[in-house]
Amino acid sequence: xxxxxxxxxxxxxxDTTVKAVNDISLxxxxxxxxxxxxxxxxGKSTLLxxxxxxxxxxxxxxxxxxxxxxxxxxxxxxxxxRDSIGFVFQSYNLVPNLTxxxxxxxxxxxxxxxxxxxxxxxxxxxKIVGLDDQKAGRRPARLSGGEGQRVAIARAxxxxxxxxxxxxxxxxxxxxxxxxxxDLLKKLAKEEKTTIIAVTHDESxxxxxxxxxxxxxxxxIK
Amino acid sequence: MEIFRNMWRRKxxxxxxxxxxxxxxxxxxxxxxxxxxxxxxIDGGKKYITGxxxxxxxxxxxxxxxxxxxxxxxxxxxxxxxxxxxxxxxSVSLAVDEPNPDEPISMNxxxxxxxxxxxxTSNFKNKNWETLAMKEGKLIDKESADNDISIGSTVTLDxxxxxxxxxxxxxxxxxxxxxLDKTMSGPDSYVFMKLPVARGLYIESNPFLKSLxxxxxxxxxxxxxxxxxxxxxxxxxxxxxxxxxxxxxxxxAAVSWKDGADPEQVVTRxxxxxxxxxxxxxxxxxxxxxxxxxxxxxxxxLGSAMLALIVGLxxxxxxxxxxxxxxxxxxxxxxxxxxSPRSIAWEYxxxxxxxxxxxxxxxxxxxxxxxxxxxxxxxxxxxxxFLIDTNFMIAxxxxxxxxxxxxxxxPAIRASKLKVVDAIREL
Numbered sequence: 001x002x003x004x005x006x007x008x009x010x011x012x013x014x015d016t017t018v019k020a021v022n023d024i025s026l027x028x029x030x031x032x033x034x035x036x037x038x039x040x041x042x043g044k045s046t047l048l049x050x051x052x053x054x055x056x057x058x059x060x061x062x063x064x065x066x067x068x069x070x071x072x073x074x075x076x077x078x079x080x081x082r083d084s085i086g087f088v089f090q091s092y093n094l095v096p097n098l099t100x101x102x103x104x105x106x107x108x109x110x111x112x113x114x115x116x117x118x119x120x121x122x123x124x125x126x127k128i129v130g131l132d133d134q135k136a137g138r139r140p141a142r143l144s145g146g147e148g149q150r151v152a153i154a155r156a157x158x159x160x161x162x163x164x165x166x167x168x169x170x171x172x173x174x175x176x177x178x179x180x181x182x183d184l185l186k187k188l189a190k191e192e193k194t195t196i197i198a199v200t201h202d203e204s205x206x207x208x209x210x211x212x213x214x215x216x217x218x219x220x221i222k
Numbered sequence: 223m224e225i226f227r228n229m230w231r232r233k234x235x236x237x238x239x240x241x242x243x244x245x246x247x248x249x250x251x252x253x254x255x256x257x258x259x260x261x262x263x264i265d266g267g268k269k270y271i272t273g274x275x276x277x278x279x280x281x282x283x284x285x286x287x288x289x290x291x292x293x294x295x296x297x298x299x300x301x302x303x304x305x306x307x308x309x310x311x312x313s314v315s316l317a318v319d320e321p322n323p324d325e326p327i328s329m330n331x332x333x334x335x336x337x338x339x340x341x342x343t344s345n346f347k348n349k350n351w352e353t354l355a356m357k358e359g360k361l362i363d364k365e366s367a368d369n370d371i372s373i374g375s376t377v378t379l380d381x382x383x384x385x386x387x388x389x390x391x392x393x394x395x396x397x398x399x400x401x402l403d404k405t406m407s408g409p410d411s412y413v414f415m416k417l418p419v420a421r422g423l424y425i426e427s428n429p430f431l432k433s434l435x436x437x438x439x440x441x442x443x444x445x446x447x448x449x450x451x452x453x454x455x456x457x458x459x460x461x462x463x464x465x466x467x468x469x470x471x472x473x474x475a476a477v478s479w480k481d482g483a484d485p486e487q488v489v490t491r492x493x494x495x496x497x498x499x500x501x502x503x504x505x506x507x508x509x510x511x512x513x514x515x516x517x518x519x520x521x522x523x524l525g526s527a528m529l530a531l532i533v534g535l536x537x538x539x540x541x542x543x544x545x546x547x548x549x550x551x552x553x554x555x556x557x558x559x560x561x562s563p564r565s566i567a568w569e570y571x572x573x574x575x576x577x578x579x580x581x582x583x584x585x586x587x588x589x590x591x592x593x594x595x596x597x598x599x600x601x602x603x604x605x606x607x608f609l610i611d612t613n614f615m616i617a618x619x620x621x622x623x624x625x626x627x628x629x630x631x632x633p634a635i636r637a638s639k640l641k642v643v644d645a646i647r648e649l
Binding site: 079081097 | 551555562642
């Protein structure tokens with residue numbers, strides 16, 4: 001499903017050039033829950049940004065379902081991200097002024113879906129992630145950490161993406177809640193046949209995943 | 223809804239920004255309503271003045287409005303024979319109230335009540351003003367008694383004169399036989415009376431003319447021989463009194479032109495033949511002068527209001543820049559989950575537009591209320607100074623929304639161009 005071939009990403013700051021990602025190649029089959037593990041500064045977040053088409057590699061190729069996303073124009077990338085990728089951020093990054101339900105509806109609104117269909121699907125997704133209707137009407141400030149992350153996962157699933165990218169999805173949660181979230185991601189990968197790639201520094205999450213890639217100084221290590 | 227929630231998030235800032243627009247739109251509404259009223263009055267006046275050729279006595283001081291009061295009837299009759307002239311009508315106008323020696327200068331917003339003569343025997347017709355509509359009673363005509371008067375709507379309110387009332391003007395009794403409909407121009411302040419009666423009042427008000435009239439019959443009986451024996455000064459006075467005719471007393475005359483004639487050519491002909499005797503005012507030039515004055519007045523009135531509005535506009539820009547700066551991460555999230563740059567730009571432009579709209583609605587409400595209250599206070603004198611017009615109100619509210627959109631556009635476009643990775647700063 002996902003094929004990464006010799007990608008690198010360089011950042012230039014004055015006279016200094018930093019290779020945050022250095023000649024990485026990997027592939028992830030469809031429906032897999034995979035993790036990318038590494039210490040802080042290993043390049044995992046940069047790699048995730050490249051996989052999610054939020055940034056472009058300095059060199060190399062990324063193919064998702066045989067589509068080379070490194071060659072797509074900006075407009076194409078916007079619709080690609082909207083329709084094919086779901087993001088789960090470490091700090092959930094929910095829109096603070098919107099309720100949980102409205103946050104989940106947001107990607108569908110950008111995709112042009114009618115409001116009643118948005119609402120219906122959003123409620124279904126919140127149910128899947130274990131949030132009831134009452135909590136659906138609350139704003140993020142009134143949700144617990146675990147609940148917020150569930151909403152973020154539901155939002156990531158909104159447009160039925162082929163690929164979900166999660167950046168430290170349990171980073172701000174206690175271990176018990178974190179386990180719940182990881183189990184949820186595993187379940188979604190299996191049941192929804194969505195490929196999930198989570199970036200983490202937590203070995204226990206890596207252990208729970210089906211496929212693990214280790215990063216050090218921007219390179220894959222065995 | 224998200225827009226209102228975002229505004230509520232920063233209540234004080236939103237309030238201050240909206241308040242800036244409120245002040246601007248309030249000023250614009252009040253000044254605009256005043257300009258509309260003035261324009262309507264000017265339009266009425268312009269319509270009237272461009273529908274005739276106006277003749278003034280030589281020596282009229284246009285700066286002070288001081289007139290000599292003498293337009294010889296012989297001259298007017300000769301003007302009536304100029305090619306293209308249809309009719310000539312002399313007229314007299316003077317203030318209804320005699321000047322108060324204790325208050326030589328009065329600061330009135332409204333036009334004072336003015337006696338305006340009506341020559342019921344003339345066939346003169348203003349080209350742009352066929353008839354005056356009546357609210358009650360009738361306009362004085364040939365059959366009217368000498369002391370019958372028809373009065374304008376402002377006069378009714380100011381003097382509290384009603385139909386069939388007997389009233390005193392300059393020591394003489396008159397009867398109100400008609401009240402005009404509101405015209406929003408000059409006639410609202412007029413008291414129409416027959417020309418000979420108005421002339422009589424004018425002569426009574428002018429000591430020089432009064433003495434000429436009083437001495438004219440006596441002077442007629444003095445022979446040329448007796449005249450020659452008198453001192454030069456007395457002789458000159460007697461000669462003036464001898465030649466004085468009441469019919470020569472006119473503060474101005476109006477000339478209508480024949481159908482198909484070019485009024486400007488008629489003006490030229492009258493000027494050529496009578497330039498040493500009268501001042502001729504061309505309808506075209508008068509129209510241009512009025513247009514110029516009106517444009518200047520509008521520019522001053524509306525320009526000052528626009529200044530207040532521009533300040534409000536900049537306050538929206540400032541608010542949006544700060545708001546976008548605070549919500550950079552939120553913009554990044556939305557872009558990451560599929561928002562296009564266009565939808566981001568539209569979201570923030572619309573938010574700015576809504577701020578403008580809310581400020582505009584409140585400013586318009588307050589401005590309209592102010593105009594209504596002040597008009598009510600002035601209504602007793604028939605001197606409303608604001609015109610409250612629905613189309614204008616719609617235009618103001620639309621304008622405030624558009625101003626908001628414009629103010630938000632540049633910050634919104636900048637927001638739409640933010641790079642997702644930089645905006646989120648996590649990945």
